[in-house]
Amino acid sequence: MTTVDPLYTRAVEVLPGGNTRSTVFVAPHPPYAVRGSGAVVVDSTGHEVIDCNNNYTALIHGHAHPEILEAAATAASSGTAFGLPTHYEVDMAELLRHRTGVPQWRFCNSGTEAVMMLVRAARAHTGRDLIIRFSGSYHGTYDGVVSQGASGVPAAVADSFIVLPPNDVTAFETAMREHGDRVAAVLIDLMPNRAGLVPSTQEFVDTLRTLSTAHGALLAVDEIITFRLGFGGLHQRYGITPDLVSLGKIIGGGYPIGAIGGSPDVLSSFSPLANGTVAWGGTFSANPVTMAAGATALRLFDTERIEDLNSAGDQLRIELSAAGLTVNGSGSLLRLVVEDTTALWWELYRHGVLVGTNGLLSLSTAMNDEQIESIRHAVLRAHSALDTRV
Incomplete structure (x- = not known):
């Protein structure tokens, strides 16, 4: 992920900063998505991530339902x-x-x-x-x-x-x-x-x-x-x-x-x-x-789906909090509270999870139990890596 993406080289010539949305920018520049299916997104380098951003909470059922x-x-x-x-x-x-x-x-x-x-x-x-x-x-x-x-x-x-x-x-x-x-x-x-x-x-x-x-x-x-x-x-x-x-x-x-x-x-x-x-x-x-x-x-997204997704989010929040992380939110919306959100973003992305650039996690109905468990492990690994750097 240290190699400059050719798409970014093209983008900065025609888009201020290389993209159109301030909210998706993460230094030095964000990857570029090429496709999404269910809870998974693939970027232009072929890297796959579980999408815990979901276009900043919009994709309640994930991609391409x-x-x-x-x-x-x-x-x-x-x-x-x-x-x-x-x-x-x-x-x-x-x-x-x-x-x-x-x-x-x-x-x-x-x-x-x-x-x-x-x-x-x-x-x-x-x-x-x-x-x-x-x-x-x-x-x-x-x-x-x-x-x-x-x-x-x-x-x-x-x-x-x-x-x-x-x-x-x-x-x-x-x-x-x-x-x-x-x-x-x-x-x-x-x-x-x-x-x-x-x-x-x-x-x-x-x-x-x-x-x-x-x-x-x-x-x-x-x-x-x-x-x-x-x-x-x-x-x-x-x-x-x-x-x-x-x-x-x-x-x-x-x-x-x-x-x-x-x-x-x-x-x-x-x-x-x-x-x-x-x-x-x-x-x-x-x-x-x-x-x-x-x-x-x-x-x-009926009552049963809402309750199930909120329950999954609450359980994830409880487990992450028990491990020493500060996690705000309710139900299917979680916010990881850290000092360096950029470092957190990249650590999670390397470990296969896409979150908001401010530490936002947004669950979707497309996620299965295994993927939510992978999210938990990725967050814990990223948190540990950031602690080691301090």
Whole structure:
């Protein structure tokens, strides 16, 4: 793996840094994937790895699941996109309503777009501008939700967001007391990956729900990553009913997807039947291929599959923690907490496991017991190797 990949040599000539996604870069440069099947990915050098990244949690059934591919191909054979709505988006919206209890949905093409749409919906519905969010959480690459001080973000955009520490009830109470009548929405990821997969406390979430309602603000839950943890999402564990929900990742079946859900009242700004004030297009939003693949992926990810996968993840977390590692998360999402994530990434890759560049492990239903055991051994070997270097 020390030999320079010819593909990388070509890539840096035409792509800044050699690829398109900041989240997949690992120094000196990441390998290039050529194919995936089930839980296995093969790179351009022929090296095989168990995929514990799964395109940053999106591939809940691993790669090239035959039923998902068949659904996508069937839809594509009748046309990949239209300047008209189709039954596929109706089917998907009904499926999401059934799983979440959230009555209405709109679709887009990424998690970033979903958060953009969610923020617009909240502002249009309330007539307010201010959004409260929490430090360390990643809500996509939209200007308003990237890190404070990020390059290229106008001050006027940043000033329309208040960023508070997570799980800090006092800070939130103070902010709502001072600004509550100007807040359109409180945006939270209940277990944010970028912040280390540390779950929100019940007290904190209950306070968000209570004070949002009291001040006429909307509670918006970003479930783009955490939706996999329950039949209707992680928020159901907390016993709350959000006013808005953003989804993505697993609901696309491996294809580009984003969605927001809410009540007819909250989403009425998008409705031409209600003289909606928000015009929101999207050439490939709700395209039949994505809708068909996503609906199939969700139907395959039923309660039994969810419980089995969460159980496997919890067991892996227990075993790794017992061996002395710090592992955050819940269910099928795990986060290895180490100082040098780049060294960890390469050690695991050499030992046949692909993880997120920040130490994220995301299990899929394509993994068997033997592969999960291989993941455990690889993590322990990598951890031991890193300890030896110190």
